[in-house]
Amino acid sequence: MSNDTLTHSLTFTEAPAALTVVVDPTPQIARGSAVVVERRRPKAAGWSLLQGLGVVVDHWRKSFRKLDDTTQIAGTFTTEYPEERLPLPEAYRNMPILLFDDATGHELCTSCFQCQRICPPQVIHMTQAKDPDTGKPVPAVSEFIIEYDACMSCGFCAEVCPFDAIKMDHNFELSTADHSSLTVHKTDLLRPISYYQSIAPTFWAEAEASAYKKLETNKKRRPATIGIAPQMLAQLKAAHELRDDQQEATMPTTAVASAPAPATSSAAPPARSAALAASASDLPTDKAARLAAIRARNEAKAAVQAAPATASAAPAASDGGDLPTDKAARLAAIRARNEAKKAAEQAAAAEAAPTLATPDMPPTDVQPAASEQAAPPAPTVPDASLDEKAARLAAIRARNEAKKADEQTAAAGAAPTLATPDVPPTDVPPATSEQAAPPAPAVPDAPLDEKAARLAAIRARNAAKKAAQAEGE
Amino acid sequence: MASTSPPLPNARPSPRDLLREQLATVLPHALVTLPDDLPDLIRTADVVVHADALPEVVQFVIDHLGYGLLSDLAAVDYVEHGLFELVYRFYSIGGGGDLVIKVRVPRDQPDVPSLMAILPAAMLHEREAYDLFGIRFIGHPNLRRIYMWDEFEGFPMRKDFPKQGDNYIGEGA
Ligand code: SF4
Ligand code: SF4
Numbered sequence: 001m002s003n004d005t006l007t008h009s010l011t012f013t014e015a016p017a018a019l020t021v022v023v024d025p026t027p028q029i030a031r032g033s034a035v036v037v038e039r040r041r042p043k044a045a046g047w048s049l050l051q052g053l054g055v056v057v058d059h060w061r062k063s064f065r066k067l068d069d070t071t072q073i074a075g076t077f078t079t080e081y082p083e084e085r086l087p088l089p090e091a092y093r094n095m096p097i098l099l100f101d102d103a104t105g106h107e108l109c110t111s112c113f114q115c116q117r118i119c120p121p122q123v124i125h126m127t128q129a130k131d132p133d134t135g136k137p138v139p140a141v142s143e144f145i146i147e148y149d150a151c152m153s154c155g156f157c158a159e160v161c162p163f164d165a166i167k168m169d170h171n172f173e174l175s176t177a178d179h180s181s182l183t184v185h186k187t188d189l190l191r192p193i194s195y196y197q198s199i200a201p202t203f204w205a206e207a208e209a210s211a212y213k214k215l216e217t218n219k220k221r222r223p224a225t226i227g228i229a230p231q232m233l234a235q236l237k238a239a240h241e242l243r244d245d246q247q248e249a250t251m252p253t254t255a256v257a258s259a260p261a262p263a264t265s266s267a268a269p270p271a272r273s274a275a276l277a278a279s280a281s282d283l284p285t286d287k288a289a290r291l292a293a294i295r296a297r298n299e300a301k302a303a304v305q306a307a308p309a310t311a312s313a314a315p316a317a318s319d320g321g322d323l324p325t326d327k328a329a330r331l332a333a334i335r336a337r338n339e340a341k342k343a344a345e346q347a348a349a350a351e352a353a354p355t356l357a358t359p360d361m362p363p364t365d366v367q368p369a370a371s372e373q374a375a376p377p378a379p380t381v382p383d384a385s386l387d388e389k390a391a392r393l394a395a396i397r398a399r400n401e402a403k404k405a406d407e408q409t410a411a412a413g414a415a416p417t418l419a420t421p422d423v424p425p426t427d428v429p430p431a432t433s434e435q436a437a438p439p440a441p442a443v444p445d446a447p448l449d450e451k452a453a454r455l456a457a458i459r460a461r462n463a464a465k466k467a468a469q470a471e472g473e
Numbered sequence: 474m475a476s477t478s479p480p481l482p483n484a485r486p487s488p489r490d491l492l493r494e495q496l497a498t499v500l501p502h503a504l505v506t507l508p509d510d511l512p513d514l515i516r517t518a519d520v521v522v523h524a525d526a527l528p529e530v531v532q533f534v535i536d537h538l539g540y541g542l543l544s545d546l547a548a549v550d551y552v553e554h555g556l557f558e559l560v561y562r563f564y565s566i567g568g569g570g571d572l573v574i575k576v577r578v579p580r581d582q583p584d585v586p587s588l589m590a591i592l593p594a595a596m597l598h599e600r601e602a603y604d605l606f607g608i609r610f611i612g613h614p615n616l617r618r619i620y621m622w623d624e625f626e627g628f629p630m631r632k633d634f635p636k637q638g639d640n641y642i643g644e645g646a
Contacts, residue, residue, distance in 0.1 A: 118636055120629035121620050152605065152620045154630060 082173075090200040093155045093168030095148050096124075098189040099196055101215060105232030107190065108165035108211060110139035110218050115157035115166050123147035124157060129226045139218045140227030144189060148174060149182040163218075164211035170199045190229045488565075488572040492538065493520050496530065503530050505577070515554050521575045524585045530574060531561070532591055540565045540572045543588070546598035548606040552632035555580045557608060561588075578608070587613035605630035 079086055096115075100107045111128040129142040157166050169191070176182065197204045218227070225233060486494070496504050503526030507517070522530045534540045540563035549558040556577050563572040578585055587610035588595035599610040600619040607628035610616055618625060627634055 120625070120634075121622075150620060152629070154605075156629075156636065160636060 088170050088199075090203055092170055093153055093158070094172045095151055095153060095169050095174065096146055096155075096157050096166050096189070097169040097191045097196075098144060098166055098186065099164070099193050100190050100229040100232065102192045102194050104219070105228040105236060106215060106219050106222070107140060107227050107229055108163050108193075108215055109141050109144065110163050110165070110214075111137075111141040112139075112162065114160045114162060118156045118160050120154060120156065121150050121152055123150045129222075131223050131226070133223070138223065138226050139221050141186065142226075144186040145183060146189060147183050149179065163214050164207040167196050167200070187230050190231065488538070488540070488570050489518070489520060492534065492572060492574075495537070496520065496522070496533070500526065500529055500533060502526060512554065515551055515556065515558075517575060519573045519575050521577060524576050524578050527574075527576055528586050528588065528591060531588055534563060534572065534574070535591070538565070538572070539567050542566065543592045543594045543598065544571065546595065546602060548602045548608055548630070550580075550606060550630065550632045552580070557583045557606060559585060559602065559608065583608045584611055585609070586611050589613050604628070607631065
């Protein structure tokens, strides 16, 4: 190969074709034979030096030539990776990743084991999540491991996944000196849907509708925070605390039930709250339940104030049985249930006006007061935090009751998907948002703009439809 | 990038054309002439050589064209056409574009001579192609599975590899 090819990365069109290959007319090709490459260069001393200078002169001379367009340049062109990258085809696949919903943080994976079964080198391992109370399996994974070092990038896992939860990533920069880091755990596998959408828009567009539909179904069977991407939990918590605080501050004690709360918060990102509102819409009697919950909560609060606490252990997440306010809460719950039943009957004719600014069960009260005010685990004095805790528990209970009541009216008979209480965190900042501080609007749900209003309307319509169906059965 | 811009006038011949030209004079028996009426899917502009002649061709490419780096060996399963295609991709230390040599073998008898004696770099590539596609590289000193465990049955990247996962009916589907 001539030396020209080595040195002229740019060869102008006038220049002679640079690649000159000497072909022996009768080559003797034998394996492993010594190869002599003919360089065709004089063996005079200092020749290489002159040759190098020649290159400089050559380029200098060519630099005066005016080019009309880039097609007059020939030569080797490079892309300045990593600053500059060529686009990868959508179908490019490297290693699998798991997806979670941007809005709610829910993972799409339901632990159905399809991918684990099909994976040819058997590098997928997972543990199904269990409901801590009942011990029953929940459609979510508690741990998910892929051994990237042995994954053969076949993409079968993504192909078989019925929930579009596992997808093939485009990131190929995985080299590392730490072998063990190639055993990747769930937290590091999870990516927001928006990420996958950005690398494979048409693929996701195809999968989107069914993926979300299945996710909605599965979310209902996930108690508390199970199935929520761990990296989203902190943000969720912060958002809920913020919202709760603001609600405490803004909510009047009595007249809540009737009026749609005004949009007291102003600059809240409307798109976000719209998304949140939409994500909460899976409750058929959403509105009724929420109203009931508020009522129950107020009831409970009053009860706590009336009866001083007789101090018991810190309540477990879903078991408020030994709370001092238990009785009050239960009463409130019954009341709420009745309310809900009534509301469910009326829901068929639900008007489009959204009443969204009602409280929602926050996942934060699993570990309450982590940051609020350092509440002692076993309070003996009914201080503010206990009060609030009780109120929240009452609210949960009321809501569950309301839901149950609704299900009964639906007569859906043993639909197991609904048997567990649903506690969807409806108030989630986006996965991509940088920090949790600003996202939660004070009253996040009030339709701040047209889009939110439209979403709310859709939501109301869905609720009405569901209620109508329920009554039809 | 080059593929999107219009062809260059006076640009030097592509490595592919060069190879085809020279093979035609030096190793004419190695070149496969593809029929014109091939289905679109398996039509190719690259140089296709006979499996038996592959070592000769590769030796020629190394010795006389300076393409001494085997960068990649890809296998393609054209299940409907009963073909396996092996795509050998070479680079030259001297620069320039890559050089592709293709070999096609029938699916029911996927035997290809190994390049191990000429290019030790083919070692892992050939094991991978064997493991995933079941291509038999004649003369490979250590043709064992590389991803799968030794007892694994079948070749998972073949298009007709059974997807043994159960047919799961998702709820709400
Ligand atoms: S891409 Fe293939 S090898 Fe990798 S985890 Fe998925 S199924 Fe397993
Ligand atoms: S990633 Fe998909 S196939 Fe695998 S367990 Fe989760 S839902 Fe099932």
